[in-house]
Amino acid sequence: MKVKINENAVSEELNRANSIEGFYANTGILVTGATGFLGKGILEKLMRVCPSIASIFILIRPKKNQTIEQRFKKLIDDPIYESIKAIHPSVVNKVHPVEGDVSLSDLGLSVADRNILIENVNIVFHVAATVRFNEPLNVAVNVNTKSTARIMELCKELKHVISIVYVSTAYSNANIFEIEEKIYTTSFKPSTVINICESGDQQSIDLLEDEILKIYPNTYTFSKNLAEQIMSNNSDSLPVAIVRPSVIGASLKEPCPGWVDNIYGLTGIFMLIGKGTTRTMLVKKSKRLDLVPVDYVVNIIICAAWHVTLHRNNEVKVYNSTSNAHPIKWNQIRDIVVQCSRETPMNNVIWFPFCILVPNQCSYNVLDIFLHILPAFFMDIFLKLSGRKPMIMKTSKLFNQMVRAVKFFGQHEWTFHQDNVTDMIKRVNLLKDRDIVKLDLWDMDWKKYMITYMAGIEKFILREDSKSIDAAQKRLLFLYRIHQIVLMFSLFILLATIYIIYSTLTVRLFFP
Template identity: 25%
Template sequence: MKNLEVFTHVSTAYAYCNRKHIDEVVYPPPVDPKKLIDSLEWMDDGLVNDITPKLIGDRPNTYIYTKALAEYVVQQEGAKLNVAIVRPSIVGASWKEPFPGWIDNFNGPSGLFIAAGKGILRTMRASNNALADLVPVDVVVNMSLAAAWYSGINRMMKTITRLHKAMVFLEYFTSNSWVWNTDNVNMLMNQLNPEDKKTFNIDVRQLHWAEYIENYCMGTKKYVLNEEMSGLPAARKHLNKLRNIRYGFNTILVILIWRVFIARSQMARNIWYFVVSLCYKFLSYFRASSTMRY
């Protein structure tokens, strides 16, 4: 999944319904999911049914229990990914999109509404003090999309922050130069015979740095980012297009500045003429000096 930008996992608000107050965190399960899966591989259905009540504990059913396990797996396996976990409550019909009341299944309260409307369901056990935690399906969709967007942006901001810290750390080394003695390296090169010098080349004086940097950049694209090289021609065209746009914008900007500040201002014109005259005199002096040397 080299092109994966964000991984969004849709869970449920009831994943930790055994708690009265639920924070926006992933609570560690009492049993490691991988070990549980390995154990279930050799168990028969009867044994699984026997241990299920002990596994789920104070959760009402296996659906809620496995939802909690899934969140933990996503958190552990997606530590290096942009991950968003969305926890909708009871998903109901749409609020606005594609139109009010849209629904296409019997899940959630839909089946209850239909059964009650048809006269099949007459009574059910409930509490007058309990809240009906319904959420429209289009709100869930919008939340999932927004969470995916924010997870990608947020991870990028973290990357930029780390990059900035790295730049601050490297500033000392990128702002200074040193001269190292290489007598031992030169001695070592002289000790190698011509064949060994080709096999174990350590003479960086033969290195063409422009070509090396170009290969370096191509290597990061191919081996680090795992991107295809077939898109290079289009990328170069796009880069040239952006460069031409920048040059054109700068040219237009200079013309506008000339038009507004120089062509309409006597003081600006005087300063401009002074600068041009000074440059002309400098170039004339430089040419005269060059002629005198010959």
């Protein structure tokens, strides 16, 4: 891997950067988490709109049955890069995999690779993280918090660094419901938490986790808060930006409408509603859901590197990448998802799509029994008798784990200040290539977006063939009739039960 950045060219571009492409021209970039959903989006956008980049280094950790070369090939063979290969084929050769692991000491880098990064990296995007809400505290702290300290150690060694962007979460301060674009400290010092987690004393770790979970909804949000403090405490005079996206969903337009590559979070919930598997959710329907398309977040991140460098004030700049300026509520999202699922049904849908939103745990537990557990039990029996693998009960259990994980976020809503984002938008609008990025959601058409989102789930997750729509619609019509029969039967049982209770009480009243 022989790459050399032209330092004079970088300085020249910085001095005359009146465009995003000009800012990135001839720079060396390091991206962690490039194999994840958001990381892929950042990599694709940089390659497509900034082909004059000198090089992009992506940190990849080897897996048990895959080398970094194999993982890199799988990444770069993704269909989202096909248009780039056709238009800018040479830019693919500028992407270099580097073996490393943010969870290891010194990022798991070899001495040779570390020296290459020190000499050639100008801009750092730290995206890698574990997004599991229920990780043990020591795991979340190591991967999300300590890794950020390791990245900052490397950044201080970089000879020509001009910008550092850390991707956090809008919920890093989930215990506060009006969140400004600033760093919030906690009563738990990052160094103290890290030391306890590294001590190996499980009892101390468990006690600390119990105390933390009295304030924060999970270890994920807490570990990201600590990481933000580490970025702030170690920034010195470095140009550091922290981007806080809320719930990241499928793309609005780029790299193509509806692009999504995983079933985490809302994507999995929307898919299960569309399949007819999920029929009730534990959320307050009147609360706002802060959902943002992945390409909007990518644009904020890419522009933040430019903004924090050319308009610096020796402070860490925080950017709340959220949709609260143009909000949508849970019941509105639910209605659109159900409507899409009925008008354009998924293949192999197992029940007529509907979803009841309930605000409290008690109501949810009752509906969960009748709408999830019992139907799943009988469906699995049917699958087993027909010689197929029973899987509905397993899906129901996984969904309930998801419900427990996101319960807090479905019961509350937040107001996010966006002063830095607003300032960035104003300055980007003065650039000659301002049209290559979309930085606000004021004109967001949520219904159109959700239709695109659901189509993306069918295309990119389920890999469904649009030619089979007729069969899917016939199947849905059959399930609708069954659904109506079940509703009528349930209503009959309910009325019969009420009648029996009423009759019993009447007899006892008149004939004690």
